[in-house]
Amino acid sequence: MSLKKAFILAIAAFLTMALASAAFAETKIVIKPKVDAFALFLDDSPSMGQEYMATGNSKVVEGLNALKRLNSVVPELGYKSALYTMPEFTTYSPAATYSRNNIARGLSAVPTDTGFFMSTPIGNSFEDLDAKLSNWPGKFAVIFVSDGLSNTGNKPGIVVSKMAKKYGDRFCLHVISVADTARGKALLKNLASRTSCGVYVEADQLKDKAVLDKFAQDVFYTQEEELIVEVVEEVVEVVPAPVPVEDKIVFRNLNFGFDKYKITDEMLPSLEEAAALLQANPNLDILVGGHTDSTGPTAYNQGLSERRANSVATWLEKNGIEGERITAKGYGETNPKYDNNTREGRKLNRRVEIDIEN
Structure with a gap:
């Protein structure tokens, strides 16, 4: 031979x-969506035109900035998204597959000069939102940005509770607060608590990257470590x-x-x-x-x-x-x-x- x-x-x-x-194993981090859809819901009422916490910016500008920061870290995982404002219910980004660029364009289009009408019917505005969400399938989240000053219409807590009962664990309400009064903060914390998965955060806190990333993960996705095992049996x-x-x-x-x-x-x-x-x-x-x-x-x-x-x-x-x-x-x-x-x-x-x- x-x-x-x-x-x-x-x-x-x-x-x-x-x-x-022969077996090969490795681990990797897999990002999975927590929700099938989400809506950004911004309060654009008269009180939102007031200066926020000596920042030099109005509450609506600080709220928009918080949403822009959030949009920059949301992974594009195929969920549906939309952008609405209140109290005159307006669509700035219609419901569609989430695109960071589309939401960014919608946020840039929201006016920062609030109107002169005096009423802020948060409860009624959530009823308008509910009409939009009623046909959304699967699990969805609402990220509400407001100063919590509601002075007319149905009580917001009652309306949100009805939505929570209607949708069950399919619905999570999260709050980004630009409130500068104890009454406003109390109302917003109460709204976030009406759904078992609700998260409350101050807009100013989202300037901290660690807080921003945690809020995004709490709302939108999970990170899971998966063991990938490949077994090849070849004699x-x-x-x-x-x-x-x-x-x-x-x-x-x-x-x-x-x-x-x-x-x-x-x-x-x-x-x-x-x-x-x-x-x-x-x-x-x-x-x-x-x-x-x-x-x-x-x-x-x-x-x-x-x-x-x-x-x-x-x-x-x-x-x-x-x-x-x-x-x-x-x-x-x-x-x-x-x-x-x-x-x-x-x-x-x-x-x-x-x-x-x-």
């Missing part, structure tokens, strides 16, 4: 014994008859994660074994071939396959195999061995193979 054939048989035997089942059959020299040596546990090309700890046992066999057979040259699945642009996959091949080739060279014995080549997505229409097939196609060069 030739030295090349013996080398191939040795690797095949090693893979059969050691790699019948390489030892062929008793001589293996042709041109047969390919496939390292079954040299499979890469999605868009990954760096060597992982799980690959080291196989690489160390391959390096030992190559050192024992110094007359053999090898071709390291990198491959990808079909996800993503063709040109990008070509580059990714080359990075995978170079990563393995570089490791071998750093671990005692002369560089002139190694050729690295990327094949992109052009040579799939498994079905790219399945998740398991795509995993197995993200691979590196080693050929013995004649």
